[in-house]
Amino acid sequence: MTDIRVLIVDDERFSREELAYLLQPFERIKVVGEAASGDEAIVAALKYQPDVMFLDVEMPKMDGLAVAAAIKDLKKVPEIVFATAYPDFAVEAFRHQALDYLLKPFDEDQLAEAVNRMEKKLLPEENQKQGPVPSKFAVEVDDTIEYLNPSDIMYVYREGRATKIVGRASVYETNDALKDVEERLQPFSFFRIHKSYLVNIDYIHRLTPWFNGAWQLELRGAEEKLSVSRNYVKDLRRMMEL
Known part of the structure; x- marks a missing residue:
């Protein structure tokens, strides 16, 4: 498989156009068709043979479920x-x-996470072709470069225009976007728990219900309790639990 063929199904034209636009930067994603109703979706699935269907839940007559x-x-x-x-x-x-579940209005980071899952599942041969995994995470500090062991990083978060990297001994700061840091840490045991937070799952100690569907996460060696968005709780539990 060279590309991931996508069919967009939504009864609202502007939602279809928005999603198609947001998918444009992903080189391996090819939108092959659209459908405005449940009936059209089934016909389009037969016609285009998509690998992935982005499917609106609430539609008249025949809903996404x-x-x-x-x-x-x-x-x-x-x-x-x-x-x-x-x-x-x-x-x-x-x-x-379902491979994933996205809330409208679409969050670009969550969409990127969904595309990442699609590529891992549908393009496993591409993942195998990647080169050697770097063993250090480089952070510029003043006029020097610090090389961190990814295993020493407890969590990473975005604050204002800076990305903070919380290690066991120190906190580092970089101007790199959180999404870029996430890509660099992808080979290691990091998981997004919120649009602004990544955690090293090796440090996870306790997950506690909070409010409005969100949870709180406690990490070994960290005093701060982190909020886990309800959009990420299910996947986190699936990853962590036997």
């Missing part, structure tokens, strides 16, 4: 990324073995 159930009988069943303005459908969506 009904579409997900119907396409299971197709010869080629696409992966599903649900998209909706309502978080209440998350549990039901994952019962359909």
